[in-house]
Amino acid sequence: MTDTAGVPPARIGIVGTGWRTDFFLRIASVLTDRISLAGLATRSADKGAAVEAAWGVPTVRDVEQLIDRFRPDFVISSVPWAVTPGIIETVVGHGIPILAETPPAPDHDGLVHLWGQVSDPGLVQVAEQYPYLPIVQAYRAMITDGLLGAVTSAQVSWTQQYHAVALLRAVLGAGIGPVSVNAECHDSLVIESLGRDGWPDTERDTTVRQTMAMINFQGRLGVYDFTEGQWFHPLLSRRIDIRGSRGEIVDHRLTRMLDPRTPVTEQLVRRQTGVDGDLEGFDLDTISAGGRVWYRNPFQGRRFADEDIAIATVLIMMADWVRNAGDPPYPLAQASQDHAIALAINESATTGRRVDVAPGPWQ
Secondary structure, eight states, X not given: OOOOTTOOOEEEEEEOOOTTHHHHXXXXXXXXTTEEEEEEEOSOHHHHHHHHHHHOOOEESSXXXXXXXXXXXEEEEXXXXXXXXXXXXXXXXXXXXXXXXXXXXXXXXXXXXXXXXXXXXXXXXXXXXXXXXXXXXXXXXXXXXXXXXXXXXXXXXXXXXXXXXXXXXXXHTOOSOOEEEEEEEXXXXXXXXXXXXXXXXXXXXXXXXXXXXXXXXXXEEEEEEEETTTTTOTTSXXXXXXXXXXXXXXXXXXXXXXXXXXXXXXXXXXXXXXXXXOOSOSEEXXXXXXXXXXXXXXXXXXXXXXXXXXXXXXXXXXXXXXXXXXOOSSBHHHHHHHHHHHHHHHHHHHXXXXXXXXXXXXX
16 A cells, blocks of 8 residues: 555545444544544434444534535445435535445446436545455455466355455456356255344244356356355355466465476465464454465554455545545446446346346446
8 A cells, every 4th residue: 555654644524324334434433544534424413413422523414514514535425325326426526536335326227327427437436345355355466476377267155246246357357348147046945144133043944045147257257156144154155266277266275387287285374363372462464375475464453354454445545546646446437337247147147048238338
């Protein structure tokens, strides 16, 4: 990340009190050397009072007041899907960059409409964290270094819809060209398990739907595999498989060719401090393989979980980008194409037919 010693923190405003808002508030409140929480807009006075009491952040009742009163360097939108496009248009209309929650619009027509209506699409980034998870950043570093050769396919069974598509494109190195999608669904029984509301009190079976899709990214194959509840369920484990012309990554195992007749297998090792008698504090330190560090936690000492590290990475990239000091985290064009592909997966699974996705006006 960019060296910002002596640079004042970026001032951010937040719109909404959606489920992700607490993530943004909690992470930003820790990264005070890089980010300053200027204010939050919510239509509910009661929710505003709760935010002020919990986080010490002043609140207002709408986005116009947020901009006029606090003049943020950028705005984070954490509101329902249907509301997001209007917030984006309002913020960009004031010439202020925005980091919008996923997806930027509910459906394909909404994506096209938003692209045509927003005065400057270049001011819009989307808060997609999955490509910035520590293990995924390690994968991407290894791919960039050429350990896999030319990446040809990837299979992701981890998360759903646009999140999974963003993850597939990140490891495949695929652009936003045309794709074709073939998908189907399968229902099965599994014991009920942990969810957002916690563990169940009694043992019972539940029916879950698994969706699988083959996505042709102009010759590179992406395999999408997601089962309802997979984020939390210990019996629905997360998996990733990335194949290239000279190597393969399967979860935490790298196999590659040293020469035409010498394959070697190496483990991706996570160094976690604070375990047993380690007094460094509970933190991810590094992810390494083959005697090299492929990822080093830039937030050492913050005690962030991996999801927090990914979201913090997006926030810091956004803060750097609005100051022309870094790359954009996830532009609206990419987010729009990924959601269009996710919608095509749903359509193909429902109809049983192949769905072709042409690049939209954002190409």
